[in-house]
Amino acid sequence: MLGSGTEVGRIKGRSCTFPSKWSGRWFQSGVTQQIVIEGDRLSSKGKCLSSEGDKFLLVDEKKCYKCVVIHEKHINVLQYKETFCHTREALPNLCSLITGDALLYSMFRENASPVSCPLRGPFSFTYNRGHGECRNPVSSIESCTEESRLLWNFQACPDVYGSESTVEELECLATWKEGSQRYLVGRVHHNHAMSNEDRYRCFVYEKTNGINSHALVQDDDIEYNIAQSGDATCNGLSSATEGSRTMALKRVPSSWKCRFPSWMTFPGHWHTLDYSSTYSFHQKNNTLRITSSVGEFKVHCAHIRSSSITDTSVALVAHWQRHCVGVFICVAFYRRSAHVTEMQTGRGTNRAEDACSPANFNPSVLHYVTLVTSNPEAKDCPYSGKFTIAGLKIHQRNARSLEVPSIKNESVKNHHKHYNKKHKHSIRNDEDELLVTIERRKRKYQKFLEKIFAKETLKRERLQQKMSSKSNTTVSSQNITKHENTTFSNITKLAESQSRNYRNRRSSSNVDTSTCINSEFSTLDIGCNTHENMEFHSSCDNKEFITAYSCHGGWTDNGTSFLITTPLTRDSIGAKRYCFIYKESNDRTIHFTRTSENCDRNLWPGVDGALVFNVTSSGECVETSSAVVIGSGRPTLINYDSATLSDRMYCILAWTGSTVWRFNSSFKALLTKKIHGSVSG
Template structure:
């Protein structure tokens, strides 16, 4: 560390009663051996007193309790690290030479900012490493460093060597807080998290590291050498080969990468029907990032193609995942259902790549499907075409996914899948706002047909639209859906829809599941995914059956227009006869 040889005359500032520390230093700080947090605020250094004079990095501090002065020389190593040396507290008489009392070998103190904003770590894994705690090098089994989702964190996995005393298996998470260079040495301050950490004394650690020379890297593959302090200070760290623990890092073998199916790359961003999770594909279609509504991220790298159909419409992949600082392997299956619709099945996590797609971790027959759609608003032809009668409209009384988003007790708003409630004899319609909300309500006094009869028009207004109409004494409510994609599986059809007029980004979509029977078509709906456990017409969030009542054109209206058409034809014929007679004259 630098020498603190100071000669400073305070005679010129004796009449100055207050000085201020730099604003960027303000906040609370941790110092090893000090039980309470140190507060720097304005002129006050809580553990020392009040600043009454300063020049550069030298500060004259008045201890108002003891009525004595001390010289404190503070060096900012990083916005999150301050180091200082100080004198004992002296009377006013020694002020002219007070800072000269600090010698080069005076004790150096380190203060680390509490609640500091983390910084990217200076090296990124994965690495393998050996370590030494003073009892010999622990070489086998080899330890490892893995990257985390956040660039400010590393995961260190220590292995115990049976022939090395003091080596032990442990997993530590390192969060990087500060970096600086001093001479030829580079310093890192971080916080360590593991099961035995109970206080900041155990949590803060200082490191010295150096990049290995090109010759050393070529000879034995060493990338970095690192030394770690034994306590929450930077004392005793002078080189990357001396410390309470020393480590030698080598770059781990990179993962073999494959690519996700080509059709996924046609749209880089996919999301679940309710927008609770987003799936983004990056880095030449080899990396997937999954983000859910709580902000938790998972990074997934394609490692190996396990199975695939000839057109790649269905593939099974071994992938490597990182979530926070946790990592391992997952088997994932992708299925192309339509141009803008796909589904996936994700297996259980494992540390062994070869186990990922084994039946114990990945079983297609039992794993749920996650339905994903693109952000595009493109529509397609709806199934069937014509007018239908809706029968046996039932809302599943079990808690639906709607309740997760709408917690209001009264009135009970309904999702854009409208629900009919006979006991309340009222209708509420809601296009559930994941990012936007639009609500239409009919007063509870308006009575609806007790049988809940409604009609469904498919493709009558537009080829890509379905319209529901409830028969109520109040003005009819029409709920319209756009069709986005569909497919068939084992006799059950799946249709992705969205409320008409809500094509903006962020509006959720729905899965309609239906099966054709002799009497008509049985429907069920789901607001989260196309759940295979739902039986159309029997279970689901909304259950109803439809039967055809005719084609889209209104036959009654065509009959009513016949007299008008006859009158028009007669008028034309009569006018033509009159014109012929007149011209013949």
Template sequence: MDVPWTSIFIRFVLLLFVLEFTSTFKQTGTCYFPERWEGSWFQSGVRQSILIEGPRLSSKGRCVGSEGDKFLLLDDKKACYRCVVIHEKHLNVLQYKETYCHSRELLPSLCGLITGDALLYSMFRENAVPIPCPFKGPFTFTYNRGHGECRYPVSSIDTCIEDSKLLLSYQACPDVHGSESAIEELQCLALWKEGSSRYLVGKIYHSHVTSNEDRYRCFVYEKASPSSETADPVEYRVAQSGDATCNGLFSAIEGSRTMTLKRAPPLNRCRFPYWIAGSNRWHSLDYSSTYSFHHKNSTLRITNSTGIDMKIVCVQMKQSSRDESAVVLVTHFTMGCQNGYVCMAFYRRDANVMEMQMGTQTNRREDACNSNFFDKNSIPFVTLVMPSIDAQRCPFAGKFDITNLVQNKRETAAGKAEEIGSGSFYLRKPGRSAPFRRVKRLDEDLDCDGFGEFVVGCSNYYTMEFTTDCSAPDLVTSYSCHGQWEENGTSFLITSPEDHATYGSRKFCFIYKRVVAGVMFSTSAENCNRLVHPGVTGELVFNISSKGKCFDTDASARAHPINAWLIAFILFSSLLSAAAATR
């Protein structure tokens, strides 16, 4: 039977193409993989990481020719060739099919040996940059691992602070074999669409995960049609692979584990006190933490200088004074992938100053403000100020002698709270106060033969000054007064160094108590610490006694001055070093 000329012509053209393809290999001798593929990759069943670098694909060989997604690799050790067809599904996912390693004689037809049903391998980028997950909680869900649907108790999905993570809380159903209680954290790494199916690759973290074989998983998901189920609408259907591949995963209703996601009922929301909204942003005294209020004053976001975030939603008002200057709230928090309920109290201390107390976490909303989780008498206060805070009149005016000036060093912050959980510095339980270590009195070996002067409200109504006419008579260390309040006979005064009393400058808390002989002072750099006893403990301790009003100039009433540079150095260094030690 004669072969049609058209068939002969087609075969001839194909032969020319193959010859040209192979001759290109001979001429170039090398080719390079796309630069964006470079790095280390994980593949299930392969012990070591697969490295793509320049022309090399780890142990598979060196690229000697390419066309489109086809790459011809030379295995230098075995002196043989293989064809690898690589498809980029996502920047973090490569899938490929390959031939066995063959001799040079099969080069013209090597890539033709890859059939449609050849085994598909998946490679997942190690140390990949995460991506936002395709669905955001909260959800409730049921799941099936092949032994029946686990419907009750219902499982849940919560969105983490990072939108690239989800927290899956599986519940065990007593009537379903293979169901178990577990908490898994899913980090989303790649998304792509293939036909009508949408794929997700992620890493799963839980207590039993020990290797990447257990960590990487592939998912197929679909968004349910809103009109199909209206009584209790399903939002997503999800199927999960049973290993670190995407093999055998073709639809959202077939997989090693299938899940049906429904939108969880929203949290009931309350609002934070109206006066907090006067500034949607507050700061700790040392500016290490920022408290931002959002979404109609119902959401709070706390950001630490280390980058740790905490999101808090107001859920229920538990107690409130008539003017809302003091409130106790039940709130829902999310920090990383940790979430639950916590009781919080807010106190308006002055127009630009407030304090906050936060209890310990609980999974039950009704327990949050119980005494086991929230005890006002033992929880430390966090002092917060607005970013732009006006100076106010200082509490008393006049000139005062300084006595018993003492700098206290401490190994840890007094009353610093113990941290609950790894990396959690917001959710705290009260700790025992660390003892202060008393150092020598600073007036024992001064060059000057006396104490300095403390002047309040004389230059203007808003400043406190340490002055001297010793070796540096013109040196004045001044503090601006910003806000004050009194509590059980002890007063608290928020100040800032006058040279730095600008937007965003750190503040200090002066804690004082009036006595017959004068006023006993202590300072605190991080918060207005209730464990500090004025004139006894604190970062800087000193007492003052009146020597006259601002307009008195009688030199005989003037006490022996202290060396001003030493006062300035002690005051600044003690407060700043104490603040650094507590971070």
């Protein structure tokens, strides 16, 4: 045992260090300086000479020898007992001098990471500070956006001395169980907490119903007793009913009864157009969590204000909470498609009944926040055909904007003044576009494709000769199928290889893309290769470039139309979603504005925005070749044997060169048969 006579003789040559997980700065009530544990040092108590289990022999600069018994209650809480100062001669029996009733000291880690609180609101409670129980009006506990915080609302009782109306925020730092008692240590934040002596508190709590019973206890029936220490120690807490302040908690039903619309909650997760915020629905459709760069918000549906007959819009009062502070806000949702929704939010108020008043919620002046699901499905694009582009303007990069609504009661006028000023010249460069050089691909792989076709033709001729000399047609059919699969596999591997290595080819190309990025788009194809895609065509150094987008649905509001799109390929710095805002004039010209921020009503199509341009129709989606006819997205192939080698190459290059071409299994089978002449042209 540590402190025995044999141990004394070995102390001088032994090393002793404290556990590395204890390293750091600690607070202890009554100690003015921070306590630092590092290596073999425990601040002013000195250096560790020897240790065994939880017992440590220490000596300071004044040759004061102590035995300290340290217990780790939690990574953030250490408790210890110690002896008085002794000389070295007392070492053999030093640790035996610590008695069971010795004073217990508690050290709390400074800058500790918080933990989830063992209690989650809402609760109602009564409390007693030694002068009687304050029962009426009842006090309450609310949860915060962080699971490590609780908000305590104490009410003052006129007939109870010492009761007062105050709000305290508890940040949970540690929990542990000791025997039948459960302990909690936290920092209490309130107006009178000026130092760590005022902030750190220790609690003992116990559940009072359902104990020693196998009966199921409903959440609304849960009750607790809690005792709180009067200082920054855990001393004097012998039970959950004895302490400087005792409380009796009872779970109360949630006051949030309404549900968000099912067309919002069914997808579950939404993003703003610029991905600056994420919206997630939880807990039976009445809780929304919004995560953004400014923090996390928890939104509860308080009650439905109004809804449309077609169930495409709803206005409701929501309780908008950040940290432990919340306000009531009027919120309107507008369903634009199964994967696109817009939202408007008003000013925050302290009373739910005031949230949707005209002074706090005026839809005609409030901006819209565009929300898109994580994986929106492709939809048919508006219009169909080929268009000529004119009046193209590309402006400078803009900063990402729209944050979730502030819970501060700022005026709508000031908000829009700031918003309009911030977005006056907000534009994103066009450097995030997909640039596809078809001519370069044709030249690069022309010789390679010639070899493939020549090789496959020779194989086919030899196989036909071999088959004609055999009488077993079953085996011959199997050989045909095997050869067809091999041929198509070669072509497929080539296409997949080019798709995988496109970015590497782009960066290593002889074409200086930096000088071509801002070249003007000349034409626009909508719904030509597929009904769900838009393709912008431009040229630079005699090379053709295509920038493609997939459509996800749109809507019209007050004569202006909006379309949500996704670039089919983008750079790492490029936007993930775009909103095309467009309006058709009397002369059949369509004015476009593209933005990655939001479907902003303040942007005038063809005038304001990141990318603005006008288009006029130049014809339908028909483009004829001897090998391929492209119309409404359905290619028709001629017989392989009757096609020239250039026709065959054009067919395959159209396949491998297109950024938007997709084949299903039936079309692949048809292509294989046509290549081998199994199906007539």
